[in-house]
Amino acid sequence: LNYQSARFLISAPTLASCPTDSGAEVAFAGRSNAGKSSAINTLTRQKALARTSKTPGRTQLINFFSLGDDTSRRLVDLPGYGFAKVPEKVKLEWQRHLSDYLQRRASLRGLVVVMDVRHPLSEFDQTLLGWADDKHMPVHILLTKADKLKQGAAKAALQQVKNRLREWEDLVSLQLFSSLKGQGVEEAHQRLDGWLLD
Ligand code: GDP
Secondary structure: OOHHHEEEEEEEOOHHHOOOOOOEEEEEEEEOOOOHHHHHHHHOOOOOOOOOOOOEOEOOOEEEEEEOOEEEEEEEEOOOEOOOOOOHHHHHHHHHHHHHHHHHOOOEEEEEEEEEOOOOOOHHHHHHHHHHHHOOOOEEEEEEOHHHOOHHHHHHHHHHHHHHOHHHOOOEEEEEOEOOOOEOHHHHHHHHHHHHOO
């Protein structure tokens, strides 16, 4: 698939305002600051397709991108989670939106969870994996910012996360990634192709 042809489609504040639930889409989730926007931009070779929210606390949107003009294949940028300063009530609301989306979206083929390789498997990362597991939804984990570690340490981190996820190995795949270096783009594209092209 031509990921470079990705373009902004629509922002949706709730599940009800998402585009028609047909075709196939892949959603990206991650703790805020993990590197999710950078990963989406790197995978689509665009500078600012996905933007980081600099204003934690405001209502966050689900952003949809189509691959080319054909809106039947989409990438979805889910709201980042884990802002420390967000009031509990707002956090719960975001979580409800995410869980609604994951539970009900029929065109969702797979979930990419972006984690900082130095801080993988946050509490909410694990909650998300649990939800995906409940739905038998395949997950691909990008352990990003791999450039921040020496090669050996990055490989060790990958292996550690693999070991911790062993019980989910049927559903979960993972790889090292770096937006800064463009590392892991090919591997990620292959996984997305597998979901979007079947
Ligand atoms: P988001 O909140 O998950 O969308 O995170 P961003 O993509 O905005 O990234 C958060 C910060 O991490 C920014 O300062 C990025 O420049 C930096 N960053 C993201 N990806 C990488 C990476 O692969 N390597 C390095 N060194 N920094 C990265």
